[in-house]
Amino acid sequence: MAMARDFRVVLCTLLLVLGACHVTPAAAAGVRLSALSKTLVVEASPRAGQVLHAGEDTITVxxxxxxxxxxxxxxxxxxxxxxxxLCYAPASQVGRGWRKAHDELSNDKACQHTIAERPYAAAGDGTFVYGVARDVPTASYYVRAYALDASGTQVAYGETAPEEYSFAVAGISGVTAPVRVAAGVLSACSVAALAVFLVLENRKKNK
Structure with a gap:
């Protein structure tokens, strides 16, 4: 009976830890790209076809x-x-469901790399220099900008032409950011579960 009770305690604790470790990404539920006005003109510094290196080169947007x-x-x-x-160009989406573009932005996986979020200036003009992150994988990309309202919801957008213009990034490794995050979460949860087991074992010995 004691072992069964201890097992239930461990199981409940592990479920709580997993719940705490789970992070739900912010989503623009119900917002469709096709419904947004294309009121922003966006330009990026790389030439079409230029190859940039993750962790080294910069992009001026x-x-x-x-x-x-x-x-x-x-x-x-x-x-x-x-x-x-930073969005995956159409050529880098083929055969890769985890990079697919979707009209409903909460389901879109093409533009999953955030470059920055900046205040909207009264004149509408802005510039940002982005150092290509080390975890950006090898692929072809274009840049998209969303205009957000006070609630953080997308209300308009603009982009470099994804069909005609794209540049490439040579990644440092084939391990993507989501894989690293998943590995980190599993590692943290495993350590927490092990700690719970050790505490219960020590309690048994001290009885």
Whole structure:
């Protein structure tokens, strides 16, 4: 009976630890790319086809308000910040479901690498220099920018032309960021479970 009780305690503790370790990514539920106005003009410094190296090279991203698309005065009044993302180009999505673009942004996996989030300037213009992160995998990319409202919801966007323009990144290794995160979570949870077992064993010995 005591062993069964101890097992239940360990199991419940492990479930609590796993729950604490689980991180749910923020999602723009219900927001569709096709419903957003393309009011931002986005440019990136790499030449089409240029190869950058993760952990070494930089990308200068510039954005501005497309006054033609946002013809109405004050159309950008609700823009509070600009979120820049590094997106897998169509060629690097083929046969890789974990990189697939999706119209509903909560399901989109193409633009999973966040470059930065910056306040939206009154004139709409901005520049950011991004050092290509060491965990960016080898692939072809383009850049997309989202205009966010006060709640952090995407309300408009702009991007470098993904079909005609893309540049490449040579990654440091084939291990992607999600794999590293998963390995870290499993490692942390395993250590916690082991600690619980050791505590219970010590209690048994002291009885």
């Amino acid at each position: 510039t954005w501005s308000l497309n006054t033609t698309a946002a013809a109405a005065a004050g159309a950008d009044a609700g823009y509070k910040s600009v979120k820049l993302t």
